[in-house]
Amino acid sequence: MSGAVRKVVIIGRDAAAWLSALTLQRSFGRTGVEIELVELPSTLGPEDGFVTLPSQRAFHQLLGLDETRLLRASKGVYSLGQRFSNWSGAAAPFIHAYDTHGVALNRVDFFQHWLRARASGLSVPLEDFSLGAVAARQGRYVIFNEATSGFSRATHGYNLSAIPYLVAIGKVALHEGLRHSRGEVREVRHDGRQISAITLADGRELKADLFIDASGREARLLRELEPGDNFESWQHWLPFDRRMVASAPALHPLPAFNQVSAFKSGWIGIFPLADRTVLVTSYASAATGEADIAQLTSALSGLRIEGDAVTEQTRAGGRRQHWLGNCVAVGDTATRLDPLDANHLQLLQTGLSWLVTLFPTHPEDMPESAVYNQKMSEHAAGVRDFQVAHMHLNQRYGDPAWDAPREQAPPASLAQKLDLFRARGVVAMNDNETFQEENWTSVLAGHGLLPQAWDPLADAVPEQELIGNFQRMLGFIGTEVQSMPTLQDHMELTAPQQPESDYIFG
Template sequence: MNEQEVKNIVVAGGGTAGWIAATALKKGLGDRVNVTLVESDDIPTVGVGEATIPPLLVLHQILGISEREFMSATNATFKLGIAFENWKDLNTKYIHSFGVAGKDCWACGFSHFWIKGMQEGLADEYGDYCLEHLAARENKFAVVANNGLNYAYHLDAGLYAKFLRGTSEECGVVRKEGKIKTVNLSKTNGFIESLTLESQENISGDFFIDCTGFRALLIGDALHTGFEDWSHWLLCDSAVAVQTESVRPPVPYTRSIAHEAGWQWQIPLQNRTGNGLVYCSRYMDDETAKNTLLKHVEGKTLNDPRIIKFKTGTRLKHWSKNCLALGLSSGFLEPLESTSIHLIQKSVIRFMQLFPGNGVKQVDIDEFNRQTKKDVDYIRDFIILHYCVTERDDSQFWRYCKNMSVPDTLKHRLSLFEETGRIFRGEDELFASESWIQVMMGQGLIPKTYHPIVDLMPRQELQQFLNRLKEITRSKLNQLPMHEEFIDKYCRSGERN
């Protein structure tokens, strides 16, 4: 397709996506490549994106990032899951934790034993058998070597980009400040040849990474790569964000509180809280959204509320010609399960695996796009699940969500679970069965039956099994310190309210 060796890589944009890409490529490929990152001081980053999921720890290991240093530099706290309030119905709450409940057997998961236990009046709340769930509920946390808690972070997005920039420049990435004015294409094969800045400087390269955010200057404006719109399944198209002073010690979980036409996030950092309301402009105007958010935040606001507009969906191709789209330029799924930064990480690692050393090949592009589409489709279904399985019918928004038709892949998972309690993880799928189980049951979908193997366990034995698991989980919990106490010792930043 193009025999030219890929030596000079240009990253357009310096938000979370740009700096993750630049750092990973330079760390991974060393002197084999030159990496230049272009960003404009006049165009701010999106400035949100503060909740993450556990695979970020793997990326940090790859990049050689010290956890303590990173946490202290970004005012980070630990995250064990997400508490969903008012999602199943008003005045309900459940936690999607990063942990695994109980103990599986070879033929079926713990949830089957738990379902029978519930039917027979022998079991307690599902989360009582999961350490991460209990630790979140009781505000406890510790990093324990070997077999500890499965966790992620809450971080300050602005400080994270700054921190990554430091790591990136240390390993040899060259940063150029300037506004990209034109993207120049080859007349022969339509590949990107260079970027011209407003200063007239020309930055040429063999490969380009589009991290220009929602603007998508390279993959969208220049290469006209189409977009698959998912807004008929995921109605929200706007968000309003504001930061507030902390009013209590940070909890080790994100709060997601459903409202009349969307939902509110609350992300506790060491020194402040990040808040936002994601909403559907068809059912809630910007002014009402702003007022709704301000009415529900706790603590004094630290900045003016900022409105962000977005379109939910995905690029038809995340890699086109000699351009890879990462982050917001590649598409957007609302931050309900904190998956965007993860998708950046996943695509960067996949790109490294398919790195076009001696020229860009269509087979590599096709394989990349095939795998990426699967990733994104799985996550899309998981997010839709939170909206379509609900008992809420108190507003037009919720009535639409409850009655909408959903992708066939999701329809199948829901029926399989409802009829049999069974759930299988897809090929290389991000969310494990345990995540699906917690959210499906949390949203009110309880299987009608359980695996027949469970009946081989006599009632008294089942009772003992459940009791024992609960005791073990509780005794592990009792050994953990309070979350804030642990932060103080482990990674307290200099800045504190």
């Protein structure tokens, strides 16, 4: 880096603001770049939580955060995947585990052999061949040994209590030297191409070479530079326009997966934490009124709501360009999705990772923005398509809230994936995808999209040999999972809850 960019100002709130601040401070604070955060009023409450994918673990490692201490601070727990129920009529629930299925035979992917066996009468579900899914179902935590490490790639995401998590992140950022203040924006000065200065409500004026807009849906900075058609609505594919968040008592023993259950007007998520359970309901306001949603959520989940149940309007969509001039939109400012598939922080940390890689070398000419916009558009479209697949493949016939997204033609990029998978059980993977082929296979097959054909090379394995291999895999998984600790025992051993004063970060 040439050092020409000398100051970065972040305007925003909550996760987008604090994770941006820590990432940039850790990455560039010691190179002479000054990072300043102006924190806008928070929209979080004590009921909020973050549900993350396994990639959040690598992001925490990049930031130098200790996983065990962070889990203690944020009342967090591990999650091996998500269990979907009531999405496909009378079909059995399925687990989308963060893992592969079986092992390749004769260099042909296991799923192709499973398709062949299923056509011959096999009734064993695909997830039974996943170490991670079986462990999740039994409430176990996967600990690898020499045998399992060659068979499975099982890993975990996190469930985190939002406010304690960001308090912990903030402590690290301030310890690293971040400049921080609170305020609100009164005026954004710009020439239509670049922002020159920001005036705050208290009269302070801030100048910077690079501005980060982490303000959320209001896009307080980027909206000053963007054309009127920069935001693309995805509401026709992801139609649930209201979200309710509440807390329920802690679950004991801790389940090793998150539960996502569909009902007539949306879905309800049950996300365990160490000291409580986060309930999230995403629903269509035209089908269920706000006055009824808390009672309905409690009844359908079987859990008592404690404290306030907070609802908000949502609108799925994304900005076509995330970086305009010298302003970069991150998190919810850039892309807003349904809170499905543990994506709360995913596109935020992806954007920050690319921003570090493409950090501009000159304060006026920033050609890095074109590459950044391309990468982030591809990532956002990939996550969007993964969510739309859930909606499009649902089999809740007769429920208007579900009929609409199923009947809606999917995005062209998703249609291509569905067509190829339907034909031969292969996923057409693109560059810059968040979810890998095993994730797509788990979800598409779980929702009932089962190909009738398979790779012809799978037929080269004799039937009795195939049966023997399947039996050995199932026996191996069963034996190994039984030797694993429960998630409850593992959490109590490795991340016992302690007073907050015991937490030291940085």
